[in-house]
Amino acid sequence: MMEQSCLLLVLFSLCVMVVIVTSHQQDDDTQLATLHYNSHTSNRTKRSQPTTICNTSTEGEAIYDTTTTTDHIVWVCKTHKWIPFQLSPYTGLTKDLAAQSCKEIKQQLSDNCNEPPTSKAYWIKYYKQPKEVYCDMNLDGGGWTLVWKNSFMDNLPLSDNMRYYSGYYKDCTSPVNGGWCNIPDKASFSPTEQMIVAYHNTTLVYAYKGIFNRNIDYDWSGGILLNFKMIVDKCSDNSGVQPAPVNYVPGISFDKISPYEYYSNSDTIAGSLTSPNDRRWADCDLPSSISRAATRNVQMTMAIFVQ
Known part of the structure; x- marks a missing residue:
């Protein structure tokens, strides 16, 4: 509800409101402006530039430009001329407002709504096409884009498409509740960090x-966390040991006891792509507070996020 209200506030409100925007112009007059929306905003007749005369009586007024559904231009009357300003409403709440990443969405929603955004699927541009992608807005400050997940023994038979470095696209709209997903060319989000997360059910x-x-877009070694940092670890065993890819099933299986060996042990699956062996939580041992029935060989989903 908060995000829907924010969408209305940023774009469609007919009430008087204030929005801070950044201009594409380079002169001193157009670096930043405070836009005061008024009755002109509600009369969104399509125009490339306002037909209303810009003079002393209309100084400071702003008119929303709907000649484009992607640029979100607002024309501001300043010193007897209309100056275009670029709104930044790419909140990912609709296809038209698809953002470049979850990090951008978090920034926009936080700035415009003054409330932390919710972890859920948002609209993100992927090769200029809007796609629904899950954003984690809580872990380590939020703004994480889900790019891969696998629920291991729940997804048999396994296939090459499931590897995190495969070129097969499958929507990543939730990190939990089973299934698998993959977004190729993870570098296209211009990330600086990646995160590996393990879930038991939800x-x-x-x-x-x-x-x-x-390397995550090319081979199994891309799953290695460089200069790793623990965010949270509830494992009964090997808490504080980072997950790392293991070459039983390259691009799918991970270890959590010997992260620098890559060819032994597993905390997910062992065996091969066609004959996987269940090793879920074998190195972790789920605490009874999370799984009362069993500490191993129960539901497990591994996910990779970037930002």
Whole structure:
């Protein structure tokens, strides 16, 4: 509800309001402006430039330009001329407002609504096309874009498409509740960090982050967290040991006991792509507060986020 109200506030309110915007102009007059919306804003007749005369009586008035659904231009009457300003409403709340990443969405919603955004699926531009992608707005400050997940033994038979470095696109709209997803060319989001998160059903068990590893779009080594940092770890065993890819099933399986070996142990699955062995939580051992039935070989989903 908060985000819907924010959308109305930023774009469609007919009431008087104030919005801070940044201009594409380079002169001193157009670096920043405070826009006071009035009755002109509600009369959004399509125009490339306002037909209303800009003079002393209309000084400071703003008119929303609907000749484009993507640029979100507001014309401001300043010193007897209409100056175009670029709104930044790319909040990801609709297709038309698709943002470049979850990090941008978090910034826009926080700035415009003065409230923390909700973790959920938002609209993001992927190769200039709007796609629904899950954004984690809570972990480590939020703004994380989900780019891969796998629920291991729930997804049999496994396939090459499921590897995090595969070129197969499958919507990433939720990090939990089973299934798998993958967004190729993860570097297209211009990330600086990546995060590996493990869930039991809908409960977060551990999360670690590191510097974005550009190999993630090419081979299994892209799952290695560079300069890792623990965000949270609820494991009964090996708490504080970062997850790392293991070469049983390259691009899918991870280890959490010997993160620098890459060819032994597993906390997810072992065996092969065609004959996987269940090793879920084998290195972690779920605490009874998360799983009372069993500490191993129960539901597990691993996810990778970038920002």
